[in-house]
Amino acid sequence: MNLWQSILEALESLAANKMRSGLTILGIVIGVAAVIAMLAVGTGAQDTITGSISGIGTNLLFVFRSRDDSIRNPKPLTLGDADAIADPFQAPSVEAVAPILDGSATISYGGEMTRATLDGVTPAYFSVRNYTVVEGDYITEEHILGRASVALVGPELADTLFGRHDGITGETIRIEGQPFRVIGVLEAKGGGMMGSQDNVALVPFSTAQTRLLRRSPQDRVDVIFVQAVSADLVSQAANEIADILRTRHRTPIGADDFTVFSQEDFVQTAETITGVLTIFLGGIAGISLLVGGIGIMNIMLVSVTERTREIGLRKALGARKRDILIQFLTESSLLSMIGGLVGILVGWGIATLVEVIAANSGTPFATSIGLDAVLLATIFSAAVGLFFGIYPANRAANLEPVEALRYE
Amino acid sequence: MEDWVITAENLTKVYKMGEVEVHALRGVSLKIKRGEVVAIMGPSGSGKSTIMNILGCLDRPTSGEYILDGEVVQSLNDDQLADIRNRKVGFVFQSFNLLPRQTSLANVELPLRYAGMTSGRKERARASLEAVGLGDRMLHRPTELSGGQQQRVAIARALVNNPAIIMADEPTGNLDSKVGQEIMDLLLGLNRDKGTTLILVTHDPKIGAQAQRTIRLIDGLVEDGA
Numbered sequence: 008m009n010l011w012q013s014i015l016e017a018l019e020s021l022a023a024n025k026m027r028s029g030l031t032i033l034g035i036v037i038g039v040a041a042v043i044a045m046l047a048v049g050t051g052a053q054d055t056i057t058g059s060i061s062g063i064g065t066n067l068l069f070v071f072r073s074r075d076d077s078i079r080n081p082k083p084l085t086l087g088d089a090d091a092i093a094d095p096f097q098a099p100s101v102e103a104v105a106p107i108l109d110g111s112a113t114i115s116y117g118g119e120m121t122r123a124t125l126d127g128v129t130p131a132y133f134s135v136r137n138y139t140v141v142e143g144d145y146i147t148e149e150h151i152l153g154r155a156s157v158a159l160v161g162p163e164l165a166d167t168l169f170g171r172h173d174g175i176t177g178e179t180i181r182i183e184g185q186p187f188r189v190i191g192v193l194e195a196k197g198g199g200m201m202g203s204q205d206n207v208a209l210v211p212f213s214t215a216q217t218r219l220l221r222r223s224p225q226d227r228v229d230v231i232f233v234q235a236v237s238a239d240l241v242s243q244a245a246n247e248i249a250d251i252l253r254t255r256h257r258t259p260i261g262a263d264d265f266t267v268f269s270q271e272d273f274v275q276t277a278e279t280i281t282g283v284l285t286i287f288l289g290g291i292a293g294i295s296l297l298v299g300g301i302g303i304m305n306i307m308l309v310s311v312t313e314r315t316r317e318i319g320l321r322k323a324l325g326a327r328k329r330d331i332l333i334q335f336l337t338e339s340s341l342l343s344m345i346g347g348l349v350g351i352l353v354g355w356g357i358a359t360l361v362e363v364i365a366a367n368s369g370t371p372f373a374t375s376i377g378l379d380a381v382l383l384a385t386i387f388s389a390a391v392g393l394f395f396g397i398y399p400a401n402r403a404a405n406l407e408p409v410e411a412l413r414y415e
Numbered sequence: 416m417e418d419w420v421i422t423a424e425n426l427t428k429v430y431k432m433g434e435v436e437v438h439a440l441r442g443v444s445l446k447i448k449r450g451e452v453v454a455i456m457g458p459s460g461s462g463k464s465t466i467m468n469i470l471g472c473l474d475r476p477t478s479g480e481y482i483l484d485g486e487v488v489q490s491l492n493d494d495q496l497a498d499i500r501n502r503k504v505g506f507v508f509q510s511f512n513l514l515p516r517q518t519s520l521a522n523v524e525l526p527l528r529y530a531g532m533t534s535g536r537k538e539r540a541r542a543s544l545e546a547v548g549l550g551d552r553m554l555h556r557p558t559e560l561s562g563g564q565q566q567r568v569a570i571a572r573a574l575v576n577n578p579a580i581i582m583a584d585e586p587t588g589n590l591d592s593k594v595g596q597e598i599m600d601l602l603l604g605l606n607r608d609k610g611t612t613l614i615l616v617t618h619d620p621k622i623g624a625q626a627q628r629t630i631r632l633i634d635g636l637v638e639d640g641a
Contacts, residue, residue: 009533023516320512323473324572325501325529327494408473412512 017337024310028342031299031306035346035391036353038296039384043354043376045292046383048361049285051374056277060270062196064136066102066238067270068245070231070252073263081264082256086226091251092233098251100244102236105132106212106228108220114208116168116180123164124207125182127215135234143176143191150211154218158187162195163205182208183219241269293387299346300391307339307399318403319411328404335403339396340389347388351381419482420579420612421447421470426479428465428635438635439465440476445630445641449579450610452603454617454626462635464584467616471506471582472499484579501529505573505611507602509585511565513557513572519544520553523572530576543571547601563594570601580612581605587622599625 021028070092072084089106092098108127113120132138133145140159150157158180165172168180178189187210196204210219222229235244245267252258252265311318318331358374365372428440439462447453457463468474469481472488475496481488484503491499506512513522523540532539544553547567557565566586573581583602587595603625606613615626623629630640 012528019516316512317514320514321525321529322497323471323500323506323512324526325497325576327497327529329494330529409468412473412508 013333013337014341017334017341020310021338021341027306027309031302031342032346032349034299034302035296035343035388036299036350038292038299038391039347039350039388040353040357041292041295042289042387043351043380043384044357044361045288046285046380047354047358047374047376049281049288050377050380051358051362051372053278053281053285054375055372056281057274060273060277062137063270064232064234065270066235066241067135068233068235068241068248069268069270069273070233070248071266071268072229073266075264078258078262078264083222083224083227084229084231084252084265085224086228088252088255089228089231091255092231092248098244098247100236100240100247102234103131103135104234105129105135105232107132107230107232108212108215108222109229110215110220112183112208112219114164114168114180114182116178119168121164121167121206123161123167125215125219126207126209127212127220128209129212132209132232135232138196139194140191141194142173143189145191146209146211151213154213155211156185156187156214157190157211158182159191159193159209160189161193161205161207164208165192167206180208182210185218241271245269296387296391300343300395303339303342303392304395304399306342307335307396308402310338311335311399311403314403315406315411315414318406319408319414322406322408323412331404331406332400335400336393336396339400340392343388343392343395344385347385350388351384354384417446418449419446420449420451420484421445422480422482423470424480426466426469426476426481428462428469428474429477440469441635442479443632443635443637443641444479445637447580447612447614449612450606451628452606452613452615452626454615454623454629455632456617456620456623456629457632457638458618460634461632463616463618463632465635466632467582467584467614470580470614471504472496497529501526502576503579505576505578505581507566507569507573507581507583507586509588511557511562511569511589513565513568515557518554518556519549519560519568519571522557522568523575526572526576539575540571543575544568546574546605547571561594562590563597566590566598567601570598570605574605574609574611578611580614582614582616584616585619586615586617587619588617595622 070084073081086106089104092101093104106129110125111122112125114123128146129151130145130147146157146159162172165175169175169178172192175189176191179186180189181187193207216225233244233248235241248267249263253263256264258264321331355376358376362372362374423443423445426440426443427438430437430439443466455463455466469476472483476489479489483499486499488499520537520540523543524536527536527539541553544550547570549564549567549571552560552564560568586602587598590598599622602613605611615622617623628640631638
């Protein structure tokens with residue numbers, strides 16, 4: 008019996024029970040669609056997150072205070088630390104250093120009032136973070152020296168306060184009740200890891216330090232952004248920074264009171280998290296595929312029982328075990344493969360739907376269906392059909408012809 | 416020397432029903448000549464069906480020797496038995512046993528497919544259907560055929576591989592007497608024209624009377640005719 012003939016015959020017998028075959032296929036469709044959609048969304052999330060991390064800047068390192076409670080006498084990061092890191096003799100791999108004060112504040116204009124991220128920054132911040140202004144000027148050294156009451160606003164904050172994000176340079180807003188002149192508007196960065204990066208106001212570091220985000224000791228900083236000279240030198244720069252801070256903080260070996268994190272570390276962490284999430288979601292989706300497979304087994308067992316006489320007849324006419332086995336395996340594999348193909352389409356539809364919903368809710372998000380996911384789903388669903396078909400098919404093949412012919 | 420197509424020596428068959436052993440055959444010996452028409456008769460429980468299953472290679476005897484068309488059958492495995500059935504035995508059943516969703520042609524082709532024949536199947540199946548007078552019903556499905564026509568399709572299917580024997584189990588049992596006689600005439604005509612050995616398993620004396628010889632079974636033993 009050739010393959011084509013077997014497939015035709017299997018299709019005929021599946022078509023004889025359209026409702027039953029359709030429902031069995033539906034089980035596989037749901038399973039495969041779920042797997043495909045979950046993998047697509049997971050991969051999309053990964054791409055989006057790593058993309059937004061890369062958008063923060065290039066060759067970037069982040070220096071935080073350590074959150075490890077077991078370290079005794081932790082010292083905060085200070086402006087002095089930032090200056091030391093900026094010293095080209097101590098840290099030749101460092102290109103630029105931007106210490107910031109990071110907090111939030113109530114900002115108002117006219118009758119509008121909102122809460123936004125408030126960062127005190129130095130001029131280096133803009134180059135380190137790849138920030139550009141779409142109108143107006145950057146914060147300069149003069150603003151720092153004069154503790155000027157000036158601010159740059161993000162486009163989302165501008166929209167909230169002014170209802171527009173252009174032509175607002177020169178307006179006066181109030182941050183924590185104090186008047187600040189708007190000197191420019193930042194370009195849109197889109198959503199980031201920690202909420203929108205556009206609902207933000209930037210003020211000169213010294214202004215924030217003395218009037219808005221007071222810290223103790225006074226020269227304390229929250230985060231130091233460091234840009235390495237090149238991508239190759241990121242890890243070397245991290246070592247230099249660590250050496251400098253260990254010396255300055257006089258920390259015992261192995262008990263750093265600070266953390267140096269590179270962009271690459273962030274990307275890797277994000278990839279690990281989204282990877283685990285994808286596997287988790289895919290695994291749950293895989294369970295539904297398994298349930299679909301059990302559906303196939305169930306229906307094939309019913310089919311074998313119903314067709315006992317037919318099997319007996321075929322054996323009487325000379326069908327060997329293998330012929331019967333192939334006949335039933337072809338049917339179960341066809342069920343699962345049709346389900347797999349439809350499931351891939353449905354899964355693709357779901358992924359597209361997620362994309363549209365995400366775009367409409369303001370967080371553009373590109374799902375991606377890799378060839379690997381499609382192959383995985385196809386092979387897996389065919390394997391499900393074969394695996395769950397083997398038991399019923401074997402049962403059919405091992406029927407005794409005499410008994411099977413006598414079966415009513 | 417006679418040309419025996421079937422030689423059976425001392426066949427026994429024991430079924431185990433739980434603890435009880437049922438002796439369906441207690442030592443049956445019989446011989447059938449090539450081209451002969453033989454009826455196997457007996458009341459129910461006489462071992463009639465059992466001997467038919469064994470002679471048709473659907474089942475193996477518990478002991479004894481059975482040679483069909485030169486092949487020693489009792490020691491073959493399942494697949495080898497399937498192969499013997501395919502090549503040497505044509506079955507005609509009381510309830511026709513056609514595949515309901517397949518055309519007459521496809522039903523008749525089925526044994527050729529299991530024989531591994533890849534080309535010329537349609538031609539052989541067509542010729543076989545013409546031989547039973549159904550040349551104009553090739554693409555009809557069983558539901559579109561009368562009982563007599565369905566049994567003719569079954570006979571065409573039994574003939575298509577040129578078997579050594581045709582094993583007909585109550586071939587007229589589901590037909591009225593007129594159509595039944597037509598089927599008998601067809602089977603006897605095929606025996607006359609092609610020399611196919613015909614074994615009729617029946618309890619109907621009118622059918623048995625049309626055979627050249629009748630083998631009577633009672634209680635798992637041959638009463639006479641072997």
